[in-house]
Amino acid sequence: MSELGVEHFLFLSAALFVIGMMGLLTRRNMLVIFMCVELMLTAVNISLVAFGWESNTLNGQAFAIFAISIAAAEAVVGLGIILALSRRGKSVDVEDIQTLKD
Amino acid sequence: MEDLLYLIPLLPLVAFAINILLGRSYIRSNAHWVAIPAVAASWILALLVFRDIYDTEHAISQHLFTWIPAGDFVVDVNLYVDQLTAIMLLVVLTVGLLVHIYSVGYMHGDPGFYRFFSYLPLFVFSMLMLVLADNLLVLFVFWEAVGLCSFLLISYYFRRRSAGNAAKKAFIVNRVGDLGFGLGVMLTFWTFGTISFHGENGIFEQAINHEALGIAGGTLTAIGILLFIGACGKSAQFPLHVWLPDAMEGPTPVSALIHAATMVTAGIYMVARNYTIYLQSETAMTVVAIVGAFTAFMAATIALTQNDIKRVVAYSTVSQLGYMAFALGTGAWLAAIFHLMTHAFFKGLLFLGCGSVIHGMHEEQDIRNMGGLRKHMPVTFWTFLIGALANAGVVPLAGFWSKDEIIVGAWISDNWFGKPAAIIGLAAAFLTALYMFRLVFLVFFGEERFDTEHVHPHESGPWMAWPLILLAIPSVLVGFVGFPPEDGPFHHFLHHAFEHVHAHHVSLTMTWTFGIISTAVAVGGIFVAWLVYQRRAVDPAELSERYEGLYQFLLNKWYIDELYSRVIVEPLRNASVFLWRVIDEGIIDAAVNGVGAGIAAISQRVRHVQTGLVANYALAIVLGMIVLVGAYLAAYSNLFR
Amino acid sequence: MPWDVIFFYLIAAVSVLTAIGVVAARNPVHSGIFLVLCFLNVAGIFVMLGAEFLAVIQVIVYTGAILVLVLFVLMLVDPEDLPAFADAQPLQRYLGALLGVVLLLEVAAAIITRTAMEPRGDATPANIEAVGGNVQAVGRILFSDYLLAFEVVSLVLTVGVLGAIVLALPERLGDREPRRGTISLSHTRGTDTALPPGPKGESPIRIDPNRPMPRPDAPRRVILAKDPDERTTVGGSTRTRR
Numbered sequence: 003m004s005e006l007g008v009e010h011f012l013f014l015s016a017a018l019f020v021i022g023m024m025g026l027l028t029r030r031n032m033l034v035i036f037m038c039v040e041l042m043l044t045a046v047n048i049s050l051v052a053f054g055w056e057s058n059t060l061n062g063q064a065f066a067i068f069a070i071s072i073a074a075a076e077a078v079v080g081l082g083i084i085l086a087l088s089r090r091g092k093s094v095d096v097e098d099i100q101t102l103k104d
Numbered sequence: 105m106e107d108l109l110y111l112i113p114l115l116p117l118v119a120f121a122i123n124i125l126l127g128r129s130y131i132r133s134n135a136h137w138v139a140i141p142a143v144a145a146s147w148i149l150a151l152l153v154f155r156d157i158y159d160t161e162h163a164i165s166q167h168l169f170t171w172i173p174a175g176d177f178v179v180d181v182n183l184y185v186d187q188l189t190a191i192m193l194l195v196v197l198t199v200g201l202l203v204h205i206y207s208v209g210y211m212h213g214d215p216g217f218y219r220f221f222s223y224l225p226l227f228v229f230s231m232l233m234l235v236l237a238d239n240l241l242v243l244f245v246f247w248e249a250v251g252l253c254s255f256l257l258i259s260y261y262f263r264r265r266s267a268g269n270a271a272k273k274a275f276i277v278n279r280v281g282d283l284g285f286g287l288g289v290m291l292t293f294w295t296f297g298t299i300s301f302h303g304e305n306g307i308f309e310q311a312i313n314h315e316a317l318g319i320a321g322g323t324l325t326a327i328g329i330l331l332f333i334g335a336c337g338k339s340a341q342f343p344l345h346v347w348l349p350d351a352m353e354g355p356t357p358v359s360a361l362i363h364a365a366t367m368v369t370a371g372i373y374m375v376a377r378n379y380t381i382y383l384q385s386e387t388a389m390t391v392v393a394i395v396g397a398f399t400a401f402m403a404a405t406i407a408l409t410q411n412d413i414k415r416v417v418a419y420s421t422v423s424q425l426g427y428m429a430f431a432l433g434t435g436a437w438l439a440a441i442f443h444l445m446t447h448a449f450f451k452g453l454l455f456l457g458c459g460s461v462i463h464g465m466h467e468e469q470d471i472r473n474m475g476g477l478r479k480h481m482p483v484t485f486w487t488f489l490i491g492a493l494a495n496a497g498v499v500p501l502a503g504f505w506s507k508d509e510i511i512v513g514a515w516i517s518d519n520w521f522g523k524p525a526a527i528i529g530l531a532a533a534f535l536t537a538l539y540m541f542r543l544v545f546l547v548f549f550g551e552e553r554f555d556t557e558h559v560h561p562h563e564s565g566p567w568m569a570w571p572l573i574l575l576a577i578p579s580v581l582v583g584f585v586g587f588p589p590e591d592g593p594f595h596h597f598l599h600h601a602f603e604h605v606h607a608h609h610v611s612l613t614m615t616w617t618f619g620i621i622s623t624a625v626a627v628g629g630i631f632v633a634w635l636v637y638q639r640r641a642v643d644p645a646e647l648s649e650r651y652e653g654l655y656q657f658l659l660n661k662w663y664i665d666e667l668y669s670r671v672i673v674e675p676l677r678n679a680s681v682f683l684w685r686v687i688d689e690g691i692i693d694a695a696v697n698g699v700g701a702g703i704a705a706i707s708q709r710v711r712h713v714q715t716g717l718v719a720n721y722a723l724a725i726v727l728g729m730i731v732l733v734g735a736y737l738a739a740y741s742n743l744f745r
Numbered sequence: 746m747p748w749d750v751i752f753f754y755l756i757a758a759v760s761v762l763t764a765i766g767v768v769a770a771r772n773p774v775h776s777g778i779f780l781v782l783c784f785l786n787v788a789g790i791f792v793m794l795g796a797e798f799l800a801v802i803q804v805i806v807y808t809g810a811i812l813v814l815v816l817f818v819l820m821l822v823d824p825e826d827l828p829a830f831a832d833a834q835p836l837q838r839y840l841g842a843l844l845g846v847v848l849l850l851e852v853a854a855a856i857i858t859r860t861a862m863e864p865r866g867d868a869t870p871a872n873i874e875a876v877g878g879n880v881q882a883v884g885r886i887l888f889s890d891y892l893l894a895f896e897v898v899s900l901v902l903t904v905g906v907l908g909a910i911v912l913a914l915p916e917r918l919g920d921r922e923p924r925r926g927t928i929s930l931s932h933t934r935g936t937d938t939a940l941p942p943g944p945k946g947e948s949p950i951r952i953d954p955n956r957p958m959p960r961p962d963a964p965r966r967v968i969l970a971k972d973p974d975e976r977t978t979v980g981g982s983t984r985t986r987r
Contacts, residue, residue: 004746004747004750005747005750006747006749006750006753006793008861009856009857010750010753010757011753011790011794012852012856013853013856014757014760014761014790016848016849016852016853016856017761017764017849018760018761018764018783018787019848019852020845020846020848020849020852021761021764021765021767021768021845022764022767022768023726023841023844023845023848024768024841024842024844024845025767025768026722026726027719027722027723027726027837027840027841027844027845028768028837028838028841028842029768030719031773033773033777033815033818033819033822034767034773034776036815037767037776037777037780037812037815038767038768040780040807040811040812040815041764041767041780041783044783044784044787044803044807047787047799047803048787048790048791048794051791051794051796051799052794053862054794054796054866054868055794055795055796056861056862056864057862057863057864057865057866058864058865058866058867058868058869059865059866059867059868060866060868060882060883060886061866061886061890063796063798063799063879063883064883064886064887064890064891064894066796066799067798067799067802067883067887068891068894068895068898070799070802070803070806070807071806071898071901071902072898072901073807073811074806074807074810074811074902074905075901075902075904075905076905077811077814077815078814078905078906078908078909079905079908079909079912081814081815081818082908082909082912082913083912084818084822085818085821085822085912085913086912086913088821088822094822096717096718096719097717097719097834099716099717099718100715100716100717101716717834719834719837720834720836720837723836723837723840723841723844726841726844726848727844729848730844730847730848730851733848733851733852733855734851737851737854737855741854741855741858741859742858742859742860743854743855743858
């Protein structure tokens with residue numbers, strides 16, 4: 003523990019990912035769920051960069067850049083859907099989406 | 105003639121095919137114009153074959169095709185005609201042709217006319233192939249085929265429940281006999297290595313030389329008894345006789361042809377054909393004789409009490425078959441075949457006469473409702489009387505010569521049972537005369553016990569009358585081919601087929617003695633019948649009350665049917681019901697349905713996984729992911745190394 | 746203990762705590778603020794890993810753009826429509842926590858037992874310095890090895906923008922009410938003529954005797970209406986419903 007190794011960052015990444023996942027499964031507000039998804043994506047980015055750091059390559063960072071870009075695009079579309087939903091009068095409570103029930 | 109042998113069975117087969125395929129739509133009530141010429145042509149060919157054999161005195165055969173070429177086991181279908189076959193051919197085809205002609209009148213107007221005239225030639229074909237067969241297997245095949253035709257024809261009026269039941273009973277009882285027959289065939293093959301009758305390595309040669317070949321006598325006894333079990337089934341010997349009286353459900357021409365003249369004689373023919381096997385085994389012959397004698401007596405006693413005209417004649421058939429059987433068993437081979445021939449004629453005549461009476465009385469069959477018919481139906485009366493006299497064995501009609509010869513043959517037999525059999529035969533002869541003339545007096549004489557207002561009995565038309573007349577002639581005359589007894593043309597002719605039989609010499613005194621005894625017995629029976637039924641010296645109703653138990657015993661056919669029902673049929677049925685209810689429905693169906701129900705129940709539970717909530721689905725995704733990660737951990741990481 | 750380790754633990758602790766705050770906060774706006782803080786800390790982590798460009802991207806794009814967008818949408822969605830904080834189903838809560846713990850353990854096990862990678866690349870700190878820094882190095886690899894991905898991402902972003910515009914487009918400018926453009930067909934008798942009559946021969950719908958029934962093959966009127974139920978009434982009368 004005296005030297006900063008990859009394991010530290012990996013543990014951090016795992017912790018953030020798991021916290022984000024628990025929020026994803028637990029919260030009812032669609033926007034908060036979205037935020038948890040972003041958290042998970044960030045955790046993965048940390049992990050990517052850590053591996054790149056360990057192996058002295060820059061592939062991890064490049065991957066992380068693309069991940070962020072795609073996350074941006076996804077955020078736009080997802081939030082647009084949520085906006086459109088709320089404009090139609092439907093609620094943003096996940097528990098109200100039950101049309102798949104038989 | 106050898107090359108044309110195949111035509112004899114082929115022509116009826118073709119008639120069957122044409123009638124069954126085209127009968128319903130095109131031929132319909134003209135079906136007899138197809139069947140009768142075919143059978144007539146076969147009959148003419150059979151006459152030519154007979155003349156051939158008579159002149160040349162050796163057998164002819166024709167190879168048709170090889171049925172089973174299986175390595176060492178080769179079964180050919182050959183047509184083989186020796187003297188025995190020639191006689192059988194003539195008997196089958198003569199009676200068959202006359203029954204065909206009779207049926208035109210009897211079945212007139214019946215909607216299934218074409219069906220009748222397709223099954224009848226089919227039967228003739230099967231019977232012909234049976235007697236022409238050269239080996240046990242082909243014989244067995246056509247043995248079954250005649251059984252099939254019997255089934256089809258007994259259940260001709262298939263809408264009647266009783267007809268269907270009778271046909272089933274006939275077939276099943278036959279099947280029991282066929283079990284024995286089949287085992288016999290298998291044992292034959294196993295013992296002799298072949299199933300062909302003739303030839304150097306045929307069954308007969310091997311049976312004669314069985315000691316030299318190392319075949320045990322016990323095996324031959326077993327074969328003989330097993331084959332005879334089959335004959336019991338087919339020829340209605342005790343205890344497999346129960347089907348024949350019920351078979352009277354079929355139309356009367358069927359009863360005449362199949363259950364009097366031909367099919368039931370197949371068993372007798374088969375035993376006669378295999379005589380070399382039986383010669384080697386005195387035990388088997390004794391069994392045959394005992395069964396035959398017992399049957400002859402038993403059936404005669406039952407016939408005394410029956411009230412259905414056809415049943416009386418049916419039990420008479422069973423009784424006469426018993427005669428033939430004990431003739432075979434006591435070594436009177438030629439006498440048995442002689443009686444087979446004469447019996448075919450007069451019993452066929454009697455059945456056709458019954459049919460004429462039934463037809464004239466508008467389907468009435470109970471003799472208690474008849475009487476005094478001789479004024480209304482003269483032709484029927486006179487031919488029936490001739491048939492009855494022949495059956496009773498009154499000299500000089502045909503039945504006398506053959507029956508007398510059987511009794512003499514039994515008496516002088518080497519078998520210890522010969523003399524008891526002869527005495528039983530004489531007792532049965534008395535009963536035969538008695539019940540036959542009971543029938544004659546009750547039906548044709550006396551007062552008219554039917555409603556004379558509404559029932560007008562009429563004589564039958566020419567289609568029916570001429571066969572009666574044509575059958576009455578040989579019933580009178582055919583006995584003379586066996587005259588003088590044991591020495592007539594018949595014996596000289598048939599002797600060649602039974603080479604290994606040592607003919608016993610019968611002294612003239614014995615012939616005369618037994619002739620007189622037989623005649624006395626027969627006349628005595630007729631006299632008693634006349635006393636009881638015509639003169640009313642003793643009231644039969646009072647007699648039956650006095651000996652109530654015996655009367656009921658005889659009327660109910662010795663309670664044999666009831667015994668079978670209790671001992672065999674009911675347990676089988678209960679077993680079937682058990683198998684059905686408990687095992688099939690309870691276990692198998694329950695298992696199959698249970699699987700379905702179980703799956704339905706499971707899916708009812710599993711259905712609840714589909715909550716429709718997205719969050720639950722996210723949970724499921726995460727769960728799957730964790731499982732995958734765990735699997736990878738287990739497989740690829742350093743965790744477990 | 747060296748300083749970088751201390752700093753790492755500090756930044757990591759804050760990011761984890763703020764992440765927990767995201768999940769646990771009642772007010773979703775609070776969740777958003779917590780997330781911002783978390784991302785800032787993550788940017789710090791990136792710097793520690795030598796990915797300065799990425800750290801800046803994280804702050805500018807992720808925090809500054811995406812999270813701001815999220816906050817705006819949070820506020821656009823009518824606050825009264827937000828569900829009162831009610832806990833999720835018990836199944837979700839407990840199983841979610843359990844699964845989280847299990848996953849954490851699994852990953853921890855994987856991390857602990859992993860075989861370390863050798864530094865096989867050539868992006869040692871010295872080399873990166875030689876090239877001119879992290880930005881130049883990332884730029885080099887981005888425009889050479891990952892050129893195709895780069896172009897595709899730009900396409901994806903374009904499509905995302907288009908999608909956003911389409912989704913957010915109001916139906917009619919100036920019209921506040923939700924509009925739906927539908928085509929309403931004027932049915933004869935208001936229903937399909939293929940419906941069979943009832944068991945006593947009655948017609949499936951009540952027929953207005955005053956209105957003449959148009960021929961089945963008559964040309965149908967096409968009405969453009971905002972509300973699909975607006976002009977389709979039984980019997981075909983033109984009385985609009987509100």
